[in-house]
Amino acid sequence: MIIRESVRKMEDIKYFTKQILIEYNNAAIREKRNRAIEEQFLESLQEGVLYPIVFKMYHTKDEIRVQIDFFENRTAFLDMTVERYEMLPVAKWNNENQMLEVEDDEEIRKRFPYKNREWTEKVVKKPYRKQEKFRKDVLNAYDRTCAICGMHESKILRAAHIVPVAKGGIDDITNGICLCTNHEVAFDKGLIKIRPNGKVEVKSTELKGAYDKILLPKEKKNWPSKKYLQEKYDMT
The missing domain is CATH 1.10.30 (DNA Binding (I), subunit A)
Structure with a gap:
């Protein structure tokens, strides 16, 4: 996992991997949220890099808008539900070891409703059941x-x-x-x-x-x- 210098200086930050960011952006598009990111740009991102959230705000009662740092003076905004935001992984700075500790991908997925499958919150968030x-x-x-x-x-x-x-x-x-x-x-x-x-x-x-x-x-x-x-x- 590549950690940019600007990320090293931050403590307890929520972040995206490329894959999670693509999934969250797809959800923003499906759910017709106000802010999404150009899909072609996301596909061009480097794998194995942490993309930190540097700012967040409550855009509406149940929606959060975050600003994501892509480095080299490039940032972008993305809208999501509060629940999606809470499920994002957190990186923590270990002062003793002087290193950033990130979450295991498998542990991150356990928080998602359908683990390795995307889901839509605005329309339906559960499978059909009897x-x-x-x-x-x-x-x-x-x-x-x-x-x-x-x-x-x-x-x-x-x-x-x-x-x-x-x-x-x-x-x-x-x-x-x-x-x-x-x-x-x-x-x-x-x-x-x-x-x-x-x-x-x-x-x-x-x-x-x-x-x-x-x-x-x-x-x-x-x-x-x-x-x-x-x-x-x-x-x-």
């Missing part, structure tokens, strides 16, 4: 009861994914829990956490349900996967 079947199977497995508070009202019950589909989760009962809307949102946001043994942890007493451990389906084959629960616990 959501109705998943919902029906999960609610039936839990006897149409919120696994945290015991709510029985079907109209406000949800089949919550333990590991989100965008993070690689599957539409299987073992990756689902029946939750009421309040506890589904709290679980999704990490305000409620569930350990692999089913123990419920809450960050606010107002979110506490009827059970210290989640209510499990009658059939053991439909119990939530400990692997998925651990993965979700670690990511929130």
Whole structure:
């Protein structure tokens, strides 16, 4: 990886590789954002070079505009969602070793919804799924009861994914829990956490349900996967 002298002097900077920059620029074009970069110019860029972000601003409520340094007095602006911006890799300066530490490409890709595939946020950001079947199977497995508070009202019950589909989760009962809307949102946001043994942890007493451990389906084959629960616990 080539590191320009101007990059060496900066600390904790977000950056692009050539490939990630091309993907983000393609997304800006697809999503019809105001600022994108000439595609021919990006194709001409050198491989193995860090292209740092030297300036950013909130262009709209959910959109960030960044200025990218291509060196030799050449910069360009690119628009993206806040979520895309947060997924960009970070280079950190190590004072002890006097070197810039960059992220491993494989670790960077793990943050992306579809890893090595591009995606569109403005139109669709998830693959087609048979959501109705998943919902029906999960609610039936839990006897149409919120696994945290015991709510029985079907109209406000949800089949919550333990590991989100965008993070690689599957539409299987073992990756689902029946939750009421309040506890589904709290679980999704990490305000409620569930350990692999089913123990419920809450960050606010107002979110506490009827059970210290989640209510499990009658059939053991439909119990939530400990692997998925651990993965979700670690990511929130």
